[in-house]
Amino acid sequence: MYLGIDIGTSSIKVILMTAEQDVLASATAPLEVMRPQPGWSEQDPNAWIAALGGAMDILKRERPAEVAAVKGIGLSGQMHGATLVAKDGAPIRPSILWNDGRSAEEARRLDADPRFHEITGNLVFPGFTAPKLAWVKTHEPDNFAATAKVLLPKDFVRLYLTADAATDMSDASGTSWLDVGKRAWSPELLAATDMDESRMPKLYEGSQATGTLRPALARLWGMAGEVVVAAGGGDNAAAACGVGVTHPGAAFVSLGTSGVVFAATEAFAPNVESAVHAFCHALPNTWHQMGVILSAAGSLEWLSRLLKEPVPDLIGHLGNTPDYPAPVLFLPYLSGERTPHNDAAARGVFIGLAQESDRATLTQAVLEGVAFALADCQAALAAAGTTIPRYLAVGGGSRSKTWLTIMASALNTPIGIPEEGDYGAAFGAARLGLLAAEGGDPAEILTHPPLADTIDPVPALSEAYRDSYERWRALYPAVRDVMR
Structure with a gap:
C-alpha cells in the first residue's frame, strides 16, 4: 500500500493506493487562509500538521489493515510558499503563500538582475x-536572522514526517534560486538575497526516497516496518504524474483554485519573454512548461459567495x-496575475454590465474570462515553441462539461475527461511514493488514465470566441493604470 499526501491551499488530501494503483480510500481536512492585509495570503504551518493528523485518523479508522501495510509515501503541495523554520524545526512565522503579492517590489528588483533570467530561465x-525572503529581510529582520531553513509547504510536512530537510526539483524550480537546467541550487542567486545553501533543503528527484517515516508516527498510525518517503513534487508536477503527462506532446489543463496549462518537455526550454514557467519535472532528466493564472475555479467560487x-x-x-459568448467580459485577476502579465496589482473587472445582466450572464462571463486567460497561457507556450494537440482535464472545475465545452472552444483544442477516479496531485504523489519504495519503470507506472469522454471545440462557438477573445485581451492594457 502507498499513501499520497497533497497539501493544498484550502485542504489537505490523503489517498490510500494499492500496488495495482487502485485508490481504496481518501480523506480530506480543511485549511484556512489568513489575509491580514489586502493582497496578503498566509497559513499556519502547524495547521498542515493538524489537518494531516485528522485525515490520517479517518483512514486509520476506516482502513486499519491497509494503512498498516503502507510501504511508501509521496508528497505533493502548493508551490512557492515561504515557510521559515528555526533550528529546532518550529515555524518562525506564518507561511507566505503562492498567491501573496506583498513582495512585488522585491520581485521587480530581483527580476531586473539578468542573472535570474539566465540561471532560472524564468521571470521572478x-x-x-526568493522575493518573499527579500521582503522578510527588509520588514522582519529578526525573523530573517532566525531562519535556519526555508522550506516549501510540502517539505515542512516532510520535516514532521522524517526529520529531513529536503525538497524535489519541481518544487524547487519555483523558488527563483534553482539553476533549472543544471538541477542544482545556484549559490550566485542565493547570495543575491543574502541566503546560502546551508539554509536550503537538500535536493532530490521526485521519485527518489528522502528518508523514512519516524518510528513514533509509524506506531501512531499503526504502520508496520520501514516506510519510505519520496521527494514527491509540486502540485502541478505531481498532478502531471497522476495523469501520465510526463513525456513530450502530453499536456493538461487544470481548473483548480488557480488555473494551469501544463506541457511536458524533453529538455529545459525557457522563454522568459512569454512569462512561461520553465521548470524541472518530478522525474529525472525531464522538464515542463506552464502558463499559470491565479484565479480559475477561485473566480467561480468568489462569484458563488457573492x-x-x-x-x-x-x-x-x-x-x-x-x-x-456572453455580452459581459470578465478579467479573472482577483489575486493579481502571472502569465502573461506578471502583475501582482492586477484586479478583476466586469465590463459591459447592463440592466438585463443577470446571474447567468455573470456566470458565463466568469467561465469565459477564465477560459480566455488560459488561452493567453496557451499562446505563451506557443511562443515558447510548444504546440499542444490535445489536453487532459484535471482539477475540481473539470467536473463541469459546460465549462469544458467553453474551454475547448476558446482554446480550439480537444479536452479529454478521465474516467471517474482520483487522478490528481495526491494520486501522482502516491505513484511517486511507489517508485521510491519499489523502483520500476516510470513509463509503466505513470500511465494515462482511460478517458470517459472527449470534449471537442464547438466550431461556431470557437469562431465567435475569436472576436470576444480579442476584445477581452484589450481590457487589461485599457484598465491597467486604473488598478494602481
Whole structure:
C-alpha cells in the first residue's frame, strides 16, 4: 500500500493506493487562509500538521489493515510558499503563500538582475519564494536572522514526517534560486538575497526516497516496518504524474483554485519573454512548461459567495453549451496575475454590465474570462515553441462539461475527461511514493488514465470566441493604470 499526501491551499488530501494503483480510500481536512492585509495570503504551518493528523485518523479508522501495510509515501503541495523554520524545526512565522503579492517590489528588483533570467530561465514573480525572503529581510529582520531553513509547504510536512530537510526539483524550480537546467541550487542567486545553501533543503528527484517515516508516527498510525518517503513534487508536477503527462506532446489543463496549462518537455526550454514557467519535472532528466493564472475555479467560487448560490446551481443556469459568448467580459485577476502579465496589482473587472445582466450572464462571463486567460497561457507556450494537440482535464472545475465545452472552444483544442477516479496531485504523489519504495519503470507506472469522454471545440462557438477573445485581451492594457 502507498499513501499520497497533497497539501493544498484550502485542504489537505490523503489517498490510500494499492500496488495495482487502485485508490481504496481518501480523506480530506480543511485549511484556512489568513489575509491580514489586502493582497496578503498566509497559513499556519502547524495547521498542515493538524489537518494531516485528522485525515490520517479517518483512514486509520476506516482502513486499519491497509494503512498498516503502507510501504511508501509521496508528497505533493502548493508551490512557492515561504515557510521559515528555526533550528529546532518550529515555524518562525506564518507561511507566505503562492498567491501573496506583498513582495512585488522585491520581485521587480530581483527580476531586473539578468542573472535570474539566465540561471532560472524564468521571470521572478512576486509569488515565488526568493522575493518573499527579500521582503522578510527588509520588514522582519529578526525573523530573517532566525531562519535556519526555508522550506516549501510540502517539505515542512516532510520535516514532521522524517526529520529531513529536503525538497524535489519541481518544487524547487519555483523558488527563483534553482539553476533549472543544471538541477542544482545556484549559490550566485542565493547570495543575491543574502541566503546560502546551508539554509536550503537538500535536493532530490521526485521519485527518489528522502528518508523514512519516524518510528513514533509509524506506531501512531499503526504502520508496520520501514516506510519510505519520496521527494514527491509540486502540485502541478505531481498532478502531471497522476495523469501520465510526463513525456513530450502530453499536456493538461487544470481548473483548480488557480488555473494551469501544463506541457511536458524533453529538455529545459525557457522563454522568459512569454512569462512561461520553465521548470524541472518530478522525474529525472525531464522538464515542463506552464502558463499559470491565479484565479480559475477561485473566480467561480468568489462569484458563488457573492451571489450566495452554490457553484453547480450557477452553472446549471447556462445549460450544456452556450449559444453565443456572453455580452459581459470578465478579467479573472482577483489575486493579481502571472502569465502573461506578471502583475501582482492586477484586479478583476466586469465590463459591459447592463440592466438585463443577470446571474447567468455573470456566470458565463466568469467561465469565459477564465477560459480566455488560459488561452493567453496557451499562446505563451506557443511562443515558447510548444504546440499542444490535445489536453487532459484535471482539477475540481473539470467536473463541469459546460465549462469544458467553453474551454475547448476558446482554446480550439480537444479536452479529454478521465474516467471517474482520483487522478490528481495526491494520486501522482502516491505513484511517486511507489517508485521510491519499489523502483520500476516510470513509463509503466505513470500511465494515462482511460478517458470517459472527449470534449471537442464547438466550431461556431470557437469562431465567435475569436472576436470576444480579442476584445477581452484589450481590457487589461485599457484598465491597467486604473488598478494602481
